[in-house]
Amino acid sequence: MTIDVTGISPPLRPAVLELAAQMRADGCQRSDPAREIPALLGDRWTSLILLVLDMGRWRHADLRRVLGRLAAEGRISQRVMTEKLRTLERNGFVRREATADVPPKVSYELTPVGRSLAGEARRLISWVHAHRAEIDSARTAFDADRDLDPQPR
Amino acid sequence: MTIDVTGISPPLRPAVLELAAQMRADGCQRSDPAREIPALLGDRWTSLILLVLDMGRWRHADLRRVLGRLAAEGRISQRVMTEKLRTLERNGFVRREATADVPPKVSYELTPVGRSLAGEARRLISWVHAHRAEIDSARTAFDADRDLDPQPR
DNA sequence: CAGCATCCTCGGCGATACTG
């Protein structure tokens, strides 16, 4: 990841290079960090799935029901449920067990890495919790300003 | 957030209630955790913007150029750049400064909360780095299995 | 019961052009 600094004002170039070095140290050779987070936890259901599975082993149908109950709105569709769990399994975060008979019995549980990722998700959620009041007041202040203050930006 | 446990197998009900209590303790009264992460860091550019702004104050045009250089592919469109920064500003993560003249000079820097969130983003990226090898080998193992093993799931 | 194929909707994002 060698960064092209042409077109960037010379005083900023060291900062850019340092940033690139830092990102490289963080393991971003192959894709930018902007993609890491969305790719793992950035979708609608994955973080909630991790939190639920962190409680133990779940049967498919029960998991689906619980996700629907815990979500603020909406249920997870059957198609997406399978898709998300398949991705988690492929990444090594979830272990899937199934019987070959009809009807099949499918259950899921986290692997150690999966539990570790669930911890990260929980940490991020706690961060939001810890800063919720601050964020909310920033929002209302911002919106109030925009209302009384119709100057161009 | 009182959870409806009807339809959930009785042995699992305590787990569901505990989970709900835990989520409540994490501050999820109003929206499910599945939304917190996507809402803040789940999009294509926000985490990268935070990382870059964490290096100091940036002029709009420079920031845009740097984002384009650091991203694995593609540049951020002018429209989205303004939109993302506006959201960050509204949440209280970014302070924007602008002159009223033409052409305007606009610059951005993180607030203390913003720096804190940038730290969280960096932490998550490091997590991915630390587990990259493990994740990669899980993926190749999974894909290999699927190829040789065309049984129904 | 769970996987899969199909169809559809909606939102995120890029591109472009115009304005102050």
Next chain:
DNA sequence: CAGTATCGCCGAGGATGCTG
């Protein structure tokens, strides 16, 4: 230089129906 409006694309995800 930066903001905004408009347009169009594409992918995430919901709904439905069939199958083992």
